[in-house]
Amino acid sequence: MASISRVFIGVQPTRIALRLARRVKPNGPMSVLLVILTLISAAFAAIRARIVHNVRACSSCHGYGISRCSLCSGTGAVGWEGKWSHKEPCPMCVGRRFVECTECGGHYHRPMFRHIQRTAIDVEEELEMRSKPSGVMVNVLED
Numbered sequence: 287m288a289s290i291s292r293v294f295i296g297v298q299p300t301r302i303a304l305r306l307a308r309r310v311k312p313n314g315p316m317s318v319l320l321v322i323l324t325l326i327s328a329a330f331a332a333i334r335a336r337i338v339h340n341v342r343a344c345s346s347c348h349g350y351g352i353s354r355c356s357l358c359s360g361t362g363a364v365g366w367e368g369k370w371s372h373k374e375p376c377p378m379c380v381g382r383r384f385v386e387c388t389e390c391g392g393h394y395h396r397p398m399f400r401h402i403q404r405t406a407i408d409v410e411e412e413l414e415m416r417s418k419p420s421g422v423m424v425n426v427l428e429d
Contacts, residue, residue, distance in 0.1 A: 347389065357377070358378070
């Protein structure tokens with residue numbers, strides 16, 4: 287048992303690693319293919335990360351891709367009243383209580399890997415933008 291601990295604690299593991307590195311050398315078309323695939327996957331990862339960071343969240347569904355059904359108000363059932371009153375599954379959401387977002391088409395336009403907290407300055411700017419009057423002028427009739 288003591289000899290095994292000496293192998294793992296002592297200099298032996300580095301010697302074993304060096305010996306294995308000398309035996310197994312990548313050469314031939316397989317190593318070239320491995321290098322090319324590694325470079326391509328790194329390029330795709332960099333491009334995807336850049337694209338994902340620039341996507342803005344959908345203002346309607348806030349990046350979830352779904353929104354509450356407007357017909358049943360998220361209950362999943364619609365009450366019909368006539369001669370008889372009865373409830374049936376909502377024909378718009380088929381009882382699921384939510385529908386695909388109509389703004390983004392359910393494509394989850396939300397930054398997936400960039401979690402940013404909104405600062406007080408961002409909130410103030412957003413409130414200022416909402417409080418500004420639109421470009422349309424309204425004439426008010428005076429009595």
